[in-house]
Amino acid sequence: MTVKNIILTLLTILIVSIWDFNKKGYHEFPQLIYDWDQKRTIKDHGNTRTYKLSHNTLGLYYNRSLESIHENNTIEVLDERGRPFYFRFMYKQIMDSIIEFKGGIWLTQIPKKKLGEVRLKEVDIPLIIKDHKISVGFIGITNDKWGGFKTIRKNIKFSYPKINFLGNQKDVFGFEYSTLDITPEGYENNVEVPEQCEIVMILIDKIPEDEDLESIQKLLSATKDKLLLVHTWPLVESMKAEKLEKANNLVRKLNEKNQNIFVIDLKGGSEELAQYDENKGYFLTSFGYSLFKTEVIEIIGNYKD
DSSP states (O other), rough: OOHHHHHHHHHHHHHHHHHHHHHHHHHHHHHBBOOOGOOOEEEEEEEEEEEOOSSSEEEEEEHHHHHHHHOTTTEEEEOTOOOEEEEOOOOOOOOTTTEEEEEEEEEOOOOOOOOEEEEEEEEEEEBBOOOOEEEEEESSSOOOOOSSSSHHHHHHHHHSEEEEESSEOOTTTTTTEEEEOSSHHHHHHHOOOOTOOOEEEEOOOOOOOOOHHHHHHHHHOOOOOSEEEEOOOOOOTTTTTEEEEHHHHHHHHHHHHHHTEEEEOOOOOOOHHEETTTTTEEEEOOOHHHHHHHHHHHHHHHHHO
């Protein structure tokens, strides 16, 4: 092979690699969704010692300052050589002389070994919002600490990086969302749909009672200028099936009256999409979440185009 051919081959490999990274890198390296140039230190918590590191937990020896770290922010961990590691968490737990930040993710990489003494900073690293084309409001029925809502948002964002989520809270990835208390009292006091939203997604994985339906109807009727995505409730073999059918009929009738309401019909094998347990209540399965996510991504794709 001549030198010229070798150079052409190497250039071809380089071009293909760059193209492949542009296509897949966003998925494989989630840190790319953050604007690192805009990183801002909120508080320097000084030196402390680690005692536990895992893919979702950062354990430290307790000092009072660490209690104030807020879950909306990111923990910057600097090792003895000054190398930074970044951790986001969902909640913290204090036990005697230990404080654990749990339910989290490492934004860049997890340290390969126990670090010992580290310097800890609380920082804000905003998400990249550049020339976004669609503002999306995501409303969930609970505080979303244990549900699959955050994964749905992540997959939607990875499919369409220019989407901007809006809401009054942040999940572990930093995506904004809103919670929805659909009791009459909660609805009147807490439900807010950001005015800038072009699309509003509503995900309610519980059995709606009669008073809940009134709140859902108010919500779907109050935002006529936005594309509203609401799902049906998969039927399960229980005494609650009648209530599920009533809720499904309600959203379908609202869809007939308002062309901006798009119903994601979660139907199929009931045990595949949702389950009902006397202790846990009614909840969507991982397959139910996946179907909802897939439908939403397709709808947003069509809306964008």
